[in-house]
Amino acid sequence: MLFSEFKKKEVINLKNCQKLGKVSDFEFDERTGQIFRLVVPGENKWCGLFGNGDSDYVIRYKDIRQIGPDIIIVDICTQ
Numbered sequence: 001m002l003f004s005e006f007k008k009k010e011v012i013n014l015k016n017c018q019k020l021g022k023v024s025d026f027e028f029d030e031r032t033g034q035i036f037r038l039v040v041p042g043e044n045k046w047c048g049l050f051g052n053g054d055s056d057y058v059i060r061y062k063d064i065r066q067i068g069p070d071i072i073i074v075d076i077c078t079q
Helices: none
Strands: 012-013 019-022 023-028 035-040 056-061 064-067 071-074
Touching: 019 035
Parallel strands: 012 071
Antiparallel strands: 012 019, 023 035, 035 056, 064 071
């Protein structure tokens, strides 16, 4: 899957059915290419810009439950 396809998917939290937003970035291991974390801009950001970086959702790859054609379902605790 290309990153351009990945970032079009809506991220939904399984715990409370909340829409978190869309993937803006991810962290990966340079040696293996394995993705470690997804980054979803927080509620106070517009198009991933102009906001406090602390409000981002940083989601560990192991917390992803399913990647579908339109959405990514994650299982995280939000504040």
